[in-house]
Amino acid sequence: METRAAIREEGIPAAPPLFELRDVEFAYGGRTVLSLRHLAFPQGAVVGLVGPNGSGKSTLLKLLALLLAPTRGQLLYGGQVAAGREGELRREVTLLLQEPFLLKRTVFENVAYGLRTRGLVEGVSERVEEALSLVGLSPKRFASRQWYQLSGGEAQRVSLASRLALRPRALLLDEPTASVDESSALLIKEAVVAASSEWGTTLVVATHDLVWLHEVATDVVSLYRGRVAGHGAENLIQGSWVLDPAGGLRRPLADGQWIRALGPEGSDEPPSVGILGPSDVTLATEKPSHLSAQNLLQGQVTHMALENGSGRVLVSVNVGGLLLKARVTPEAVLSLGLHPGLEVWAIFKATALRWL
Ligand SMILES: Nc1ncnc2c1ncn2[C@@H]1O[C@H](COP(=O)(O)OP(=O)(O)OP(=O)(O)O)[C@@H](O)[C@H]1O
Known part of the structure; x- marks a missing residue:
């Protein structure tokens, strides 16, 4: 049945979802906090995760980011089981946390870091400049600043730029605008939507900003106590x-x-x-x-x-x-x-x- 469902009428196989969770459970120290029968995130989708505090949004994002492994069930990435491929997949999937995490280096070095660890030698400066511009930070003014010379909103945008520079296949965002001012929030939202439309990056965003979410999301997953309460x-x-x-x-x-x-x-x-x-x-x-x-x-x-x-x-x-x-x-x-x-x-x- 599943194979047939994945074949379009004209006989061309449909692309498998980027992420698919099958009967996934996750427990912290024996306490089950996620219980998901089936959830799929199509390639290129913009999926919102909503739900009250403690409903499991961050835990789900960490599972998708391959930072946690399901206690039960299977996570598939691109139609294949993710377990055993974590190292390879973490190069394509990146998670932005609510609080910015910066290395004690300049803005440039922060944004370039991921590119260098992935072995990129040529074009690093261009990619850094592109990413900084995407989040509304002038490379001229900001590239040489130290990590401690930034406001909270700027630090979060540098953190986002360091992920955008990777042109990730999936960008996971955990309340990206919760602790920043309104203008930084707007720039962050514009930048992630640009990543989605320019590179086809799949976005999964946990947020309480429902008005924005309903404007940009192709699907909204509503979680309650670790279960899917519905879509939309x-x-x-x-x-x-x-x-x-x-x-x-x-x-x-x-x-x-x-x-x-x-x-x-x-x-x-x-x-x-x-x-x-x-x-x-x-x-x-x-x-x-x-x-x-x-x-x-x-x-x-x-x-x-x-x-x-x-x-x-x-x-x-x-x-x-x-x-x-x-x-x-x-x-x-x-x-x-x-x-x-x-x-x-x-x-x-x-x-x-x-x-x-
Ligand atoms: N490291 C941890 N150890 C034990 N329990 C945890 C841990 N992290 C989260 N939990 C529990 O797991 C459940 C889901 O938490 P999670 O952070 O995923 O929810 P959330 O929807 O992201 O919440 P919030 O909106 O407050 O960020 C909660 O009951 C929480 O207390």
């Missing part, structure tokens, strides 16, 4: 689910409204997180008079972003302090006159909520 902008509705006297479950919102859901079958304990797909949420600008859906929540549009993967618009609505995302067509945005600040009704069925 899933709403993870955590905490405080209680039994509803009218049946099912309900969760209070700060403004006195309630979300209603049907509980997972066969469980006496209220679950901790409900998953609601943004396509299951409908928006209305007037309160509907006839309604079969059990959830009718009043809120305010806070922001809107074009979702690169689907061509739809993700509309974030603040309902009683909870940010709920709805996926709507561009036509619906126009016909409803949606814009930030608008009061709307978010509508979804109690049965639309899934449980992890």
Whole structure:
């Protein structure tokens, strides 16, 4: 079956995903923190990893970077098992951490280091200059600076430049803009998107910058407690689910409204997180008079972003302090006159909520 799925109609074999995880588990000291049945990252894709703190994003990136090995299951790279090929693959895959790590040398030496360790002798200066320019650092002004003569944002950009200089096949980024100022963040985002479009670099980015992510990502993997909660902008509705006297479950919102859901079958304990797909949420600008859906929540549009993967618009609505995302067509945005600040009704069925 799998072989057939990998063959396109015209008989040309489809390229295997750059990374593929099959029944992968990872445990720290006996505690399983990742459990992934199947996950594939196509070549040239821009994949976002989202999820609350501790959901396993960094651990997954370290597995992809071949810095950790699965406790169980298989990681495939380019269709072949990665185990045993780590040294070779680490030349193609590079990970940028949240905190910049620089050698105690000049900017030039930092960016050139990886090229030299890979045996490149010719054209090192050109590659360093190209990489520095990509992250918005003038080679003239910065190449000879020492590592301690940089701001946090500049240091992170040098760190990124040292990876871009390698023209990696896969660039893995762990919250690359979390601890830098806005202008550095913009330059970092532009540089990684340029790497993807110029060299076809596969990007996997863990970030809380959802607006940017939905603009550039071809797929968004939502993690929760080490499992895939869904693809795309899933709403993870955590905490405080209680039994509803009218049946099912309900969760209070700060403004006195309630979300209603049907509980997972066969469980006496209220679950901790409900998953609601943004396509299951409908928006209305007037309160509907006839309604079969059990959830009718009043809120305010806070922001809107074009979702690169689907061509739809993700509309974030603040309902009683909870940010709920709805996926709507561009036509619906126009016909409803949606814009930030608008009061709307978010509508979804109690049965639309899934449980992890
Ligand atoms: N070195 C470690 N030793 C033991 N447990 C760890 C280690 N690193 C992470 N963990 C645990 O593994 C789980 C997943 O952590 P991970 O850092 O991958 O999550 P994350 O989604 O990247 O979180 P954050 O958004 O806070 O960076 C958490 O429960 C965390 O406490």
